[in-house]
Amino acid sequence: MITVVVGTQWGDEGKGKIIDYLAKDADIIARYQGGGNAGHTVVLKDKRYIFHLVPSGILYPDKICIIGNGVVLDPVSLFEEIDYLEKSGISVEGRLFIAENAHMTLPYHKVLDQIEDKFRGRGALGTTGRGIGTTYADKFNRIGIRVIDFLEEDIFMEKLKIALELKNYLFREYYKEQMLSPDRIYKETKIYRDRIKKMVKNIAIYLNEEIEKGKDVLAEGAQGTFLDIDFGTYPYVTASNCIAGGACTGLGVSPKKVSRIIGVVKSYTTRVGMGPFPTELKGIEGEVLRKTGNEYGATTGRPRRCGWFDAVLVKFAALVNGLDELVMTKLDVLTGIEKIKIAVAYKFDGKLYKDYPLNAKVFSNCDVVYEELDGWKEDISTITSYNKLPGNAKKYIDRIEEIIGVPITKISVGSSREQMVER
Ligand code: IMP
Numbered sequence: 001m002i003t004v005v006v007g008t009q010w011g012d013e014g015k016g017k018i019i020d021y022l023a024k025d026a027d028i029i030a031r032y033q034g035g036g037n038a039g040h041t042v043v044l045k046d047k048r049y050i051f052h053l054v055p056s057g058i059l060y061p062d063k064i065c066i067i068g069n070g071v072v073l074d075p076v077s078l079f080e081e082i083d084y085l086e087k088s089g090i091s092v093e094g095r096l097f098i099a100e101n102a103h104m105t106l107p108y109h110k111v112l113d114q115i116e117d118k119f120r121g122r123g124a125l126g127t128t129g130r131g132i133g134t135t136y137a138d139k140f141n142r143i144g145i146r147v148i149d150f151l152e153e154d155i156f157m158e159k160l161k162i163a164l165e166l167k168n169y170l171f172r173e174y175y176k177e178q179m180l181s182p183d184r185i186y187k188e189t190k191i192y193r194d195r196i197k198k199m200v201k202n203i204a205i206y207l208n209e210e211i212e213k214g215k216d217v218l219a220e221g222a223q224g225t226f227l228d229i230d231f232g233t234y235p236y237v238t239a240s241n242c243i244a245g246g247a248c249t250g251l252g253v254s255p256k257k258v259s260r261i262i263g264v265v266k267s268y269t270t271r272v273g274m275g276p277f278p279t280e281l282k283g284i285e286g287e288v289l290r291k292t293g294n295e296y297g298a299t300t301g302r303p304r305r306c307g308w309f310d311a312v313l314v315k316f317a318a319l320v321n322g323l324d325e326l327v328m329t330k331l332d333v334l335t336g337i338e339k340i341k342i343a344v345a346y347k348f349d350g351k352l353y354k355d356y357p358l359n360a361k362v363f364s365n366c367d368v369v370y371e372e373l374d375g376w377k378e379d380i381s382t383i384t385s386y387n388k389l390p391g392n393a394k395k396y397i398d399r400i401e402e403i404i405g406v407p408i409t410k411i412s413v414g415s416s417r418e419q420m421v422e423r
Contacts (some may be wrong), residue, residue, distance in 0.1 A: 070250020
């Protein structure tokens with residue numbers, strides 16, 4: 001059966017560590033959406049690995065890893081990662097497979113992503129510049145290039161020419177940028193063809209067969225619920241379905257095969273890039289969270305915006321994902337803060353909102369209604385049993401659980417595998 005792991009905020013909840021932790025009980029770990037924009041960090045024996053495309057389960061030598069059709073695949077990023085892993089003594093040979101129908105992110109997607117965001121001016125999204133939105137746009141515009149097309153040289157060239165026709169017109173006439181030559185892209189990407197050929201599979205058939213045999217699949221979500229193209233803070237979102245439902249369309253498996261859905265939630269809130277963030281702390285308190293939590297983007301290095309825990313958001317995430325349980329990360333970062341706040345509602349124009357409003361005018365301009373709890377001073381980074389946590393830390397967890405209505409089953413108190421409180 002399938003267990004889906006999703007982000008319940010704006011990404012960066014610490015999914016990498018949690019996937020790595022849960023992967024020990026799975027046979028197959030499968031990424032279902034997003035692309036090189038993701039930055040899943042796993043710390044193993046003091047070594048830090050950042051995964052952009054390779055599933056975070058790869059550090060277990062006996063696990064199969066899958067890049068599903070819902071992912072957009074940048075071969076440059078993929079092979080940089082694979083080469084780094086191989087140099088570190090971790091072989092992916094015969095256990096990393098790519099869906100034939102995943103779409104390729106090619107050089108023009110990255111160039112266009114960066115130009116488009118610059119041209120948005122005040123409306124810039126602050127994308128990662130990894131060509132994510134532009135690859136998905138081509139997919140939906142039916143001029144995308146799938147992995148299987150890339151492998152057929154004549155088809156690849158033909159599709160490349162079609163995809164570049166309009167883009168080169170825009171580069172030349174509108175953006176006043178250099179045009180990109182299909183021949184050059186064809187030549188530059190040639191080196192990846194044979195390497196990718198060895199990894200492709202009809203993943204939908206493979207996964208369904210493996211599930212039929214009783215294998216357990218861990219579906220690894222990237223980004224988070226509020227970066228989801230449909231339910232996030234549109235337009236300040238990524239271009240895919242990050243929510244649990246995305247696992248079915250992004251891997252080719254029926255919703256009937258999903259048996260468990262786990263949300264990963266940070267004990268406070270962060271966001272990278274532009275867009276509304278009601279509980280953001282712009283002063284010294286935000287700075288303290290950023291420093292203590294080392295809140296800098298794993299993909300772009302940008303400082304993350306930091307703020308209080310927003311229970312209104314996570315309650316909505318529990319609903320649209322159908323969460324069975326929550327895993328809370330980075331509780332140790334809150335140690336030493338005297339009073340900790342939880343957002344429980346918003347106020348706008350005299351009206352109280354207890355649920356996440358999809359209306360951007362409300363969400364961008366609302367005041368936040370907070371509950372305030374006492375903090376704790378004790379170092380919790382070596383605690384592994386819930387009972388040993390300071391009373392105020394337990395009260396914080398219990399209160400959040402009560403508001404969200406979903407059990408918090410694990411609490412991470414540091415970046416290594418061992419720093420985990422099982423409840
Ligand atoms: P894109 O996914 O590069 O198009 O970026 C769209 C928005 O999503 C920007 O605000 C990015 O900062 C944000 N974003 C994309 N991927 C991640 C991620 O893995 N973690 C956190 N934010 C992300």
